[in-house]
Amino acid sequence: EVxxxxxxxxxxxxxxxxxxSCAASGLVFRDYNIGWYRQAPGKTREGVACISTTTGTTFYxxxxxxxxxxxxxxxxxxxxxxIHSLKPEDTAVYYxxxxxxxxxxxxxxxxxxxxxxxxxxxxxxxxxxxx
Numbered sequence: 001e002v003x004x005x006x007x008x009x010x011x012x013x014x015x016x017x018x019x020x021s022c023a024a025s026g027l028v029f030r031d032y033n034i035g036w037y038r039q040a041p042g043k044t045r046e047g048v049a050c051i052s053t054t055t056g057t058t059f060y061x062x063x064x065x066x067x068x069x070x071x072x073x074x075x076x077x078x079x080x081x082x083i084h085s086l087k088p089e090d091t092a093v094y095y096x097x098x099x100x101x102x103x104x105x106x107x108x109x110x111x112x113x114x115x116x117x118x119x120x121x122x123x124x125x126x127x128x129x130x131x
Contacts, residue, residue: 002026002120004034004096009125012086016129020081022096022122030054033099034079035108035118036070038092038127045095047113050105051079059109086129093124 008020022034035050049070050059058070069082083090097104097118107116 002098004098004120004122006094006096006122006125009094009127011128011130014086014088014129014131016086017082017084018086018127020083020094020096020125020127022079022081024077024079024098027098027120029077030074031100032119033102033105034072035059035097035099035105036079036081037095037097037108037113038090039095039124040089040092043092045114047108047110048094049081050108052102052105053079057105059105061109061111061113083127086127088129088131091127091129093126095124096122 003025005023030053033052036048037045039045048064049068051070053072067084072079098120099118107113
């Protein structure tokens, strides 16, 4: 059974930083691309960043460039999302997802992220940024 388990969310003050983790099991980690989405209250889910676990190539939504960093640790089957200079508008549930095709990452990093359904989803982790 494939599982993606997010962790690292919580309540943070504006200006702070967080590192979210997405631990994968039940799949061949290096064969999959891992992406991060977020869904803010009352808004649709949006793609944030994506990484190829094979090559390490990263993809970012334009709005995520500069404050978000996606990285991986193949030895731990884990992908990370670091968020710096947190803002109240970063408050959302953050989800990771996995897909076999690299095309997935191009969608995650575009304004059409909802048009692609990845193979697997995590359950999400809440990030709340207080002002």
